[in-house]
Amino acid sequence: MNHLLHIDSSPRFDRSHTRRLTAEFAERWKRTHPDGTVTYRDIGRDPLPHVTQEWIAAAFTPANQRSIEMQTALRLSDELVDELFSADLIVAGIPFYNFGMPSGFKAYVDQIVRVGRTFDFHPDDPDSAYTPLVRGKRLIAVISRGDGGYGPGGRNEPLNHLDPHLRTVFSFIGVEQVEIVAAENDEHGGTALADSLNSARRRLLRLAGNSSVCRSDHG
Numbered sequence: 001m002n003h004l005l006h007i008d009s010s011p012r013f014d015r016s017h018t019r020r021l022t023a024e025f026a027e028r029w030k031r032t033h034p035d036g037t038v039t040y041r042d043i044g045r046d047p048l049p050h051v052t053q054e055w056i057a058a059a060f061t062p063a064n065q066r067s068i069e070m071q072t073a074l075r076l077s078d079e080l081v082d083e084l085f086s087a088d089l090i091v092a093g094i095p096f097y098n099f100g101m102p103s104g105f106k107a108y109v110d111q112i113v114r115v116g117r118t119f120d121f122h123p124d125d126p127d128s129a130y131t132p133l134v135r136g137k138r139l140i141a142v143i144s145r146g147d148g149g150y151g152p153g154g155r156n157e158p159l160n161h162l163d164p165h166l167r168t169v170f171s172f173i174g175v176e177q178v179e180i181v182a183a184e185n186d187e188h189g190g191t192a193l194a195d196s197l198n199s200a201r202r203r204l205l206r207l208a209g210n211s212s213v214c215r216s217d218h219g
């Protein structure tokens with residue numbers, strides 16, 4: 001089973017670097033995995049709702065005790081979680097906003113990090129209160145930043161709160177590998193931007209052609 005979940009979250013369209021890079025990745029992946037299938041979700045064009053009081057109450061009520069209203073409050077979240085479970089590989093375009101993820105992608109994270117669905121909570125076991133419920137998936141996070149030097153050892157690395165946040169939250173639910181591919185220097189332009197985009201593109205095309213990015217076990 002070879003299924004790619006392709007997510008875009010930039011509110012920009014033609015001018016978005018992350019959209020162009022994820023599209024090139026998906027195109028190459030489809031060519032190198034002719035039997036593969038793809039689900040596309042565009043949360044930049046169709047933003048997801050933030051969680052609400054009703055959503056939280058429903059999520060923390062055991063599934064067999066939920067009212068019709070509670071089930072309705074969780075319907076979209078259930079759809080997003082099902083979509084995640086059906087994927088072997090996730091490629092997500094994520095713009096770097098104010099040193100972290102854009103609120104549109106955070107809304108996605110809040111919808112899929114679900115007690116009883118993507119993680120379990122055992123309050124009586126203080127040593128291991130949380131168990132991830134997702135198995136055997138890989139996330140390729142495609143990031144674009146306006147300035148440069150946010151990577152390992154770079155002058156802005158301490159300001160990069162996006163990479164550690166993504167690694168923390170996706171490994172919390174059990175995504176086994178989080179690969180970060182970043183382009184930088186959108187705000188500088190010129191060769192600094194072009195070189196960075198080219199190196200991100202080369203890495204993505206390599207990853208798309210590498211069958212080991214595809215995992216077959218489902219959570």
Ligand SMILES: Cc1cc2nc3c(=O)[nH]c(=O)nc-3n(C[C@H](O)[C@H](O)[C@H](O)COP(=O)(O)O)c2cc1C
Pocket residue numbers: 010011012015016017018019094095096097098099100144145146147148186187
């Ligand atoms: C609201 C907003 C906040 C941003 N914050 C930062 C930032 O903190 N650091 C940075 O380097 N670039 C920042 N940028 C620049 C974006 O990261 C850059 O334009 C990137 O290419 C956006 O991704 P996209 O091209 O896919 O839309 C910001 C841009 C916007 C619109």
